[in-house]
Structure formats: C-alpha cells, structure tokens
Amino acid sequence: MTRTMPEPPPLDPSRDALFLDFDGTLVPLAERPEAVHVPDTLIERLHRLADRLDGRLAIVSGRYIADLDGFGLGALPVAGSHGGEWRLADGEHCALPRPKSLDAAREAFVAFSAAREGVIFEDKPLGAALHFRLAPQHADASIALAREHAAGLHLQPGHEMIEVRVPGVHKGTAIARLMDVPPFAGHRPVFLGDDVTDEDGFAAVTSLEGHGVLIGPVRESRAAYRLSDPAAVKAWLAAMLEPAG
Template sequence: MQYYQMTGFMQQDAAVAASDGIALPDPAEAALFLDFDGSLVEIAARPQDVVVDPRVPNLLSRAMDRLDGRVGLVSGRSIEALEHFLPGFRGHMIGTHGAEFRVDMEWSQVQDFDLDTVARLQRLVGDFGALRPEFLVEPKPSGVVLHYRQAEELGGVALKFMEALACAADGFKLQPALMAYELKPDCVGKDVALKRLLARPDLMDTVPIYAGDDLTDEPALDLVQGRGGAAIKVGAAETVANHRLGGPDDLLDLLEDWLA
C-alpha cells in the first residue's frame, strides 16, 4: 500500500456517480465554490505544470453571470498562483487553505500565525528536499509543502520528517494531501475561511455548492452539506460528501449542464 493510500486516498469500490445523477439548487439561490487542483484541472506531476482546459474560464465566466457574482475558488494554492492560471476570473478567492482572501477583488491575509516560523519551516523543508531530486518543495505564504509524487516509495520518509517538524513548530500542524505533506497554521482551514465568506450578507442566505477532491476539502464539504447545500467529491477517495464525480471533466460537464 502506498503512503497516499494510507493517508486517506484509498480508491473505493463504490461506483463513481455520473453527472446526470446530481441535482443542484436553482442558480438564482445558489453560491458556487470550487477547489482548483484535481477538481477544475487534472493534477500534474509538478504544481506549475497543470493545464487549464479552455472550458474552465468559460464556465467560471458563465457562472459569474448566472449567479450574480456568487462564485469562489477555494484552494491550497496561493491567490497569486490562482490569478496566474485564471487571470480573467473576477470572483472570490480563498487561497493557501484560507490564509489568504480575495473578496470583491481586494486581497487580505490572515495574520494569526508566526511568519518567522513559516520562514524557518520553509528553509528546513527546502534543505531536506534538496537531498533527493525526486522531492518537490512548494513554499506558501503560510507554510510549506513537500511533494513526493515522483518518489512514492519515499512517502514514509517524507511523512516522518514532516511529522517531526509539525511536533516542534508550535501553532502549526501536518496536513496530508495527495502525494504530499503540508505544514500549515492550526488556525487555517478551507472550512474556516468558507464559513467566514458565507457570513457575508450577499451569501448568508444562499444554498452553497462545493466541489473538491482532497483531504483538505473534506471539512468544507461537511460544512456545505450541513447547511443544506450540495457537496461534491471529485474522485473515488473516502468522503463525507453526498455526491461524487469521477474527475474534472465530469465536474465541468455537470456545471455546464446546470448553467445551460
């Protein structure tokens, strides 16, 4: 068993639902929130290598029109990275798992974590990653990620190292992800950020829709489902979501049909 399976990405025996089996709320009452990697785009070997299908910006533009701007991206990537891949998107953005916000095109950052600790963790993980060319280190505004997609057999080594750092860094925790381990502040989470966004007057009475593929999306999926919304798991890993799709193409098909 690979380490990404041991940390929550075991493929399930249950059949992945077809997009025509999911009923979404009326766009006039809905708010749409989407993860990026693994949900809107296929995951690549390196974060910078993802390819954005032309359907994605077209879909987001149509959603912004139909939902009167009640559309947001919720990602582990920084807002700067999201803006690089989707430069025309004018909706809300939650970046770095909620450490960053772009609301009404205004950027802000959660400051409830120690930036000096972030810098030290990035330096330590960078030095560790340099020992093996198969590792990929991804610094983020509030933490750092160690990817081992190109060296699955080293997943256990990566886990032990990142666990040790998390134990030593007060106020920070280890977040398993798809063939990666991330160190991030305890106060940061996609669900925490989404709850804050949904408290806005223009969103608080909407029916939320959330689609995500990662372990980091599970708390947000649970939040949306608890509010009577539609929670969509992209992929076949374990989930709390009440709906499931096979991959990004299925999600795009579903949303295009919904907005037609």
C-alpha cells in the same frame, strides 16, 4: 462500507452558491503544481456561471492566491491557503499573519528536497509543502520531516504531498467566512472537492444546509454526491449553462 454516491442535482441559480476546489476538481492533478493547465473554455464557463449565480461562485484552494492568479482565472472570489487568505470580487485581499515557525520548516524542507531527486519543495506565504509524487520512495521520510517541524503549525497530508501551514484554518472555515458576506450570505452552499482537505468543506456546507460533491472514486466522505473526475465536473458545469427546456 459501500455507499451510493449519486451525481449532484443541477444548481438552483436563485438559491445556490458554488464553491470549487481547484486542483483535482477543476483541473486534473499534474506531476508538478505549476504544470497545471487551465483551458480558456473552462475560465469562460466559470465566469458565465458566476454571472448566472449573481456572483456566488468562488474558488477554494490550498494554493495561495498569487499562485492561483497565475492561471488567469480573473476576478472570481477566492479563498486561498486553505482559508488563510481570501479576496472577494471587489479585489480587496485579506490574509492571516505568517507564523515564525514556518521559516524553520521552510529551511529544512529546502535542504531535504535539494538532496533528493524528485522531491519538490513548494513555498507558500502561509505554508510549506513537500511533494513526493515523483519520488514515492521518499514519502515516509518527507512525512517524518514535516512531523518534526509541525509544532505550532497544522500538519496537512494531501495527494502524494505533505504540508505544514498556518493553524486554525481549513476549507470549512474558508467557506464559512465567505458565506458570512455578500453575495454568498443567505444562500445554499454547494462545494466540489477531491482531496482529504476538502472533507472540512463538505462538513461546513452540510451544516449550512447545502451539500458536498466528491470528485473521484467512491470513498468514506462527508459529501452526499460524486462526480468521477474534472472532465465530469466540466460537463456538469456546462449543463448548467445550456438554455433551459
């Protein structure tokens, strides 16, 4: 089915709350998760937009928060680990407990990636991932290994990667949790994301009378709108900061 997915309307600064995925949305995907670069201009723009929205701007990522902190995003509210942990602008950090079954998965993933050139293991407080972007010939075996270790965990496929993580949370629960508390509560959520994991977020914002914005090519999606890539996101964010009229 072909769908029309128009560009999103501008934000309403008195009404909207903005939730932003990180990789593939704010910044282009990199071959290695740590190779992502966040330009100072983007960080400055996010903080100005957060001010414009009275603090109603949050990052919602599959990365863990300590990892995101390495990119110098500053004190923006953030939900990390697909909603397994969160931190508001006041700096208080909350996280779900780490399941024991993750340790066995970690051990297996470390051994697997060490034996295969180009397969990258990513350790997270509430998850373990194998990235096979650089070694697509190992994709099937990576996915099979993750399946083997998924008991009691959530198996999450992504862009050229597979992850097992703490069950019961996703981008939708992450956004819903933030929408329950100030300064987000009572506003209309808008969520921008690129990956299949962002579909839960699109569903959540739609049920809260907001809308989703897919970043990337047209596909079947719960998002109503679309921007083509992180450069288009940057331009859309910048347009909101231009003086009105």
